[in-house]
Amino acid sequence: MADDLYGAASPQALYDETYENYRQYLNPPLARVMKLSGSPVAVRARGTTIWDHTGKAYLDFAGGYGVFTLGHLHPRVVAAVRAQLDLMALSGKTMFDPLAGRLGKALAEIAPGDLGISFFANSGAEAIEGALKLARAATGRVKIVATRDAFHGKTFGALAASGRDAFKAPYGPLLADVVHVPYGDASALEGPLSGAAAFVVEPIQGEGGVNVPPPGYLTRARALCDAAGSLLIADEIQTGLGRCGELFACNFDGVVPDVMTLAKGLSGGVVPIGAYVARPSVWNAAYGRAPLLHTSTFGGSPLACAAALAALDVLREDRLVDNARDRGAQLLAGAQAVARDYPGVVREARGRGLLVGAELVSEGYGGTIIPEMLKAGVTAAWTLNQQRVIRLEPPLIVTAAEVDRAVEAFRLGAAAAQERLGVLAPSPAPV
Numbered sequence: 001m002a003d004d005l006y007g008a009a010s011p012q013a014l015y016d017e018t019y020e021n022y023r024q025y026l027n028p029p030l031a032r033v034m035k036l037s038g039s040p041v042a043v044r045a046r047g048t049t050i051w052d053h054t055g056k057a058y059l060d061f062a063g064g065y066g067v068f069t070l071g072h073l074h075p076r077v078v079a080a081v082r083a084q085l086d087l088m089a090l091s092g093k094t095m096f097d098p099l100a101g102r103l104g105k106a107l108a109e110i111a112p113g114d115l116g117i118s119f120f121a122n123s124g125a126e127a128i129e130g131a132l133k134l135a136r137a138a139t140g141r142v143k144i145v146a147t148r149d150a151f152h153g154k155t156f157g158a159l160a161a162s163g164r165d166a167f168k169a170p171y172g173p174l175l176a177d178v179v180h181v182p183y184g185d186a187s188a189l190e191g192p193l194s195g196a197a198a199f200v201v202e203p204i205q206g207e208g209g210v211n212v213p214p215p216g217y218l219t220r221a222r223a224l225c226d227a228a229g230s231l232l233i234a235d236e237i238q239t240g241l242g243r244c245g246e247l248f249a250c251n252f253d254g255v256v257p258d259v260m261t262l263a264k265g266l267s268g269g270v271v272p273i274g275a276y277v278a279r280p281s282v283w284n285a286a287y288g289r290a291p292l293l294h295t296s297t298f299g300g301s302p303l304a305c306a307a308a309l310a311a312l313d314v315l316r317e318d319r320l321v322d323n324a325r326d327r328g329a330q331l332l333a334g335a336q337a338v339a340r341d342y343p344g345v346v347r348e349a350r351g352r353g354l355l356v357g358a359e360l361v362s363e364g365y366g367g368t369i370i371p372e373m374l375k376a377g378v379t380a381a382w383t384l385n386q387q388r389v390i391r392l393e394p395p396l397i398v399t400a401a402e403v404d405r406a407v408e409a410f411r412l413g414a415a416a417a418q419e420r421l422g423v424l425a426p427s428p429a430p431v
């Protein structure tokens, strides 16, 4: 087992060395912000807990932005990866790989409807790139319709489909012919879908501030896509694999998309992986005669596939989707009680399953609440596209007692924000 101090002489020496390295060699301004907000050095993690350089334990309610569905280092995933390391780590791609085949089959078995042909990549953004390219190649059309406040990743195509201008401004021109419509409003889709290759949408917006659309949104979007001859791409990278209390969040509306993207929790938080799963008819239209058009050297490595197969087994056998639903209801009720008790600080709490967002009255409160929760031994995080919304997104293995602890820490944070900052001017309401 590695030394908890990574060879440093003391906890403070490890902190100083790490901070200096970040400040000089990684991201100087971010390093300073993280230091100011009291961010420690993470040295070890197991289950729902992360330990810092001083030995302090934190309940992980940031959850790697959705990566750690099984918690950290789930023993069955680790065992599968260790065993695979004795056989083969990466694929040479010139021969068949049994685990990639098995993972493709496993995803086809659990994916909605006839979604059945998978492509494996290494991250969420790459899965989105693959899905967007598939849509253009399959339809022969160019236009992509996406939603405001969406987050699909930060590579060029994924960024073009994402909805926050601040992340895009320095890089233009991005992909041509990407149109953004308001999220959750199916009627806004009708005109823009005309001639579109695809509508790409998160069944629940995660980084946009945990936005749950009205029931039937995806059903209506499905019908409109069918009428327009456009593909429906469901980005389940954050919402999928049980996070929201259903295996996939598009199941809430009983909708079968044409393409579904996955990443984050797919390989149990141990080895990175991204994937899209497509309808055979769509995949064949794009690549039936051109199987090498879209490829990846590292994508779907034996290590990642071994991890993903074990993770899917754990998800099913340990009934973690049910736990996400039950503990999610508890977490949402707890966060809503805090919102009721501190209405000047927390505007509302919302979400589904274990993807819960607390929208603050003003962005300014987050800078007190998150560090205060950290002091109380619980991690939480902002959403990337809405600095006013704090997300609570623990592993799906979380217990009722752990949810209570996190809600208590959130309450302490809200109380501290109210006491220290008083009444701040409200940030504008979400668009």
Ligand SMILES: Cc1ncc(COP(=O)(O)O)c(C=O)c1O
Residues within 6 Å of the ligand: 065, 123, 124, 125, 126, 128, 151, 152, 153, 154, 202, 206, 207, 235, 236, 237, 238, 239, 263, 264
């Ligand atoms: C819905 C969604 N799509 C795509 C991505 C991009 O994934 P990655 O950061 O692995 O590229 C994210 C990441 O937060 C996401 O939440």
